[in-house]
Amino acid sequence: MQCQPRAASISGESSSSILIYLLNSKVYQSQHPEIVKSVCEHLQQFQTASVPISHVLVKSQILGTIWSCAPELEDGRFKCSDSFIQHFLHSHLHWTMHTSTQAAQKTPQNWEALCEDMFMHLVYHIKMYNILPELVINADQTGVCLIPAGNKTWAPTGSKQVAVFAKEEKRQFTLMVASSAAGNMVPFQAIIKGRTTREMGILWTPGGDNHWSSTESMKWTDNVLAPYIARAKWRLRAPASQKTILLIDSWSVHIGEEYHSWMREKYPYIKIAYIPSGCASFFRRLPV
Template sequence: LDWSERHATHAAQKIPENWEELCEHLFFRLAYTIRKEDIPSTLYINSDQTQVVYAQGCQLTWAKTGAKQISTVGNDKKRAFTIMVSISNDGTMLPLQAIYQGYSKGSCPSQSAPNYENCISAGFQFEYLNTKTYWSTHMTMHSLIDNIIAPYFEQKKQELGLPQMQKTIWQIDVWSMHRSEEFWSWMKIHHPTIGLHYVPGGCT
């Protein structure tokens, strides 16, 4: 049959050719903001979302030798959810936000699940999207900021004896939703002390 064992293929994001220049510009923007606003390490947070797959599909299959596109069972239709991970520059891990596909609380972990109460006590947020996807939306981003990011900043300001108008830094990727006018406007109105800085595309 002229078949051979092959790895599944997928589209890969390429690192920009000028990635060093882009990262250097990010570094100088951050350095300027930290110096100008006198921002301590604990008030600088980086967040990113990652896909968590319930059961990893096999990455190997038999296919025609020389074929360019290879599909495997469980590779195209994943069963997964999104975790938003946030950590401050001083190494403090913030509570996780888990985002699930579905239309009710039944899409989220059951209250009887092992360690559910421990997660809630630690401040974890379990949310369903009321859609067929599990990626972050404006709604879940608002929830992340209102329930995790902003409360952390306010607590640390109190601990450090800083004024409530003390500026902070929140670094996220350049996903289109993060850079949308809707998101910018909402942030300026509800969280004016949180400054947004973006990791250059393809450099996360």
């Protein structure tokens, strides 16, 4: 369903309050019924096509419809939280979550001590070399499914059989994400299995037989990280020799001698700091 943008405003009410009324209140729905109807119809189409209905998908659908149809209702204060999404799905579609359990992350018993040691390690280098926030870079990798799927989806309450499209789909690519302590985002890099030479207008890094990063593909530093550091130093009027911190996970490819030797030789100004194994979810919060 396509809804037409509305320019109407309600005097005496904040737009965030109006937005909540719009999605939850039977009284106020009459003012913008096309938004609720559009969101529900699109979600029903996804469910009919066996597309997994996750909170991320529902949030994107709700916010996208609001921005498209009535952007004046979104003033930045409204938060489409998980509890809000659950209430919306229950009240408007009568859906419940059909889910399965998953294994929890293995965390070291002394994770607090490990994280404290890591924190003090960072403090030491930042103070010793006078490193500014723009040059403290937190990088991480995550596997991204080509077709998002899983064992969790929203479906009508009481459903006995719940089909999910591409449930067995396992093809992934690796997305390299990095940001600075100042909040600046470093350009993304995708590492994809393949050996193509076709020009696609993006930084294309074939990953060989494995979509996860290898030592060769970690030369992301050449094309992404090093240019970012150079631009940051130019803005800060810092010398080329100014130290930089790169915070990464303790993967075997990161701590291997080949990668270390290459980094020491080509980028001696980059100090590598490793997050203790099993502590990434506690030590940092990088949403990837």
